[in-house]
Amino acid sequence: MDAFVTRSLDEIRFWSRIMKEHALFLGLGFRAEDTQLIKEAKYFQGVFEDIERRSYDYTVETDPATIRQFNLEVQNAATNIWAFKRMVLGLILQCKLPGATNFPLLVDHISREANYFRNRLGELNSGTLEPLPDAIIDENVFFLRIMADHAKFIGHLLDPSERKLVEQAREFSHDFDKLVFQAIDLSSMRPQSQTVPLLSQFVDENKVSVESLRDFKKTARDLIEECRIKSIIHPLLADHVFREAERFLFILDMFDRSLSGHKVNKREILH
Numbered sequence: 001m002d003a004f005v006t007r008s009l010d011e012i013r014f015w016s017r018i019m020k021e022h023a024l025f026l027g028l029g030f031r032a033e034d035t036q037l038i039k040e041a042k043y044f045q046g047v048f049e050d051i052e053r054r055s056y057d058y059t060v061e062t063d064p065a066t067i068r069q070f071n072l073e074v075q076n077a078a079t080n081i082w083a084f085k086r087m088v089l090g091l092i093l094q095c096k097l098p099g100a101t102n103f104p105l106l107v108d109h110i111s112r113e114a115n116y117f118r119n120r121l122g123e124l125n126s127g128t129l130e131p132l133p134d135a136i137i138d139e140n141v142f143f144l145r146i147m148a149d150h151a152k153f154i155g156h157l158l159d160p161s162e163r164k165l166v167e168q169a170r171e172f173s174h175d176f177d178k179l180v181f182q183a184i185d186l187s188s189m190r191p192q193s194q195t196v197p198l199l200s201q202f203v204d205e206n207k208v209s210v211e212s213l214r215d216f217k218k219t220a221r222d223l224i225e226e227c228r229i230k231s232i233i234h235p236l237l238a239d240h241v242f243r244e245a246e247r248f249l250f251i252l253d254m255f256d257r258s259l260s261g262h263k264v265n266k267r268e269i270l271h
Contacts, residue, residue: 005060005067008124012055012074014247015117019081020048021240022110026088028234029102037088044081051077071121078118085111103156109149116142133194136255140206141183143248147213148176150241154220157237159230165220172213179209200259207252214245 027041051074058067089107091097123129130138155169186193186202221238223229 002060002064004064004124004127005058005062008067008071008121009055009058009060011117011120011124012070013052015078015113015120016048016052016055016074018113018240018244019078019117020045020052021236022085022113023048023081025234025237025240026085026102026107026110029100031097031100034097034100040084044077044084047077048081068125071125075118075121075125078114078121082111082114082118085114103153105149106153109146109153112142113146132255132258133191133199136199136203136259137183137187137190137194139251139255140202141180141187143210143244143251144176144180144183144206146244147210147248148173148180150217150244151176151213154217154233154241157231157233159232162229162231165229168216172216175209176213179206196259200256203252203255203259207249207256210245210248210252214242214249217242217245 023041023043023045027038027045030037030041054070058070085107088097088102089104089111092100092102092104092107129135151169151172155166155173158166158169160166183202183206186198217238220229220233221235221242224231224233224238225235
């Protein structure tokens, strides 16, 4: 089994679905008169739906050259949706879409994820993935900020009358803001900070917080799906942020086992 093929398919299967849903959420947040933007969002939704579907036509036995070409195609699509998201962010920040419901931070957030996706595909194709100590810090800086953003979005999209849940979301936001700054501090202390004891504690502490947030997201998702709480959160968005927390936990678990000296089973990457 080729590790390059396994990793590539795992990234594409996860992130193409995420990109497809980003396009859907952007489209829902535009005003009725923003017909061109809605059309572009639907176009990207179709592009990534097709990529996601085609990714399952390949297996871990597929020729690496074929996957390398597929990666280039997907990387180009990720770059294009990243540019679209940044253009939309510019329109919002220049007050050219008054009345639209896409938060500027949300648009920035989803553009960061598109940038992460395209960069990862580039690293895979060039064979320049980061050494483990750097990957541990950089992945945590990226995902901890994503989790902090999610808590903020949930707090703002819940109905204000859901006071207890809103307060819980605010507490998660504060907790993850602190974790982001801790990760940035550890990053700025590199390479001296990259000892196994420090990195192990870093991963363990973050796992505890992410598991707690994951459970909160799961509860919120289930309550939204059952129409038991008041919010303007799309049920798919609730599931979307839950899956990203699960993804982060999967990565943290791989780091934890690597730091403990255990080999990561390549088949587990295609979970």
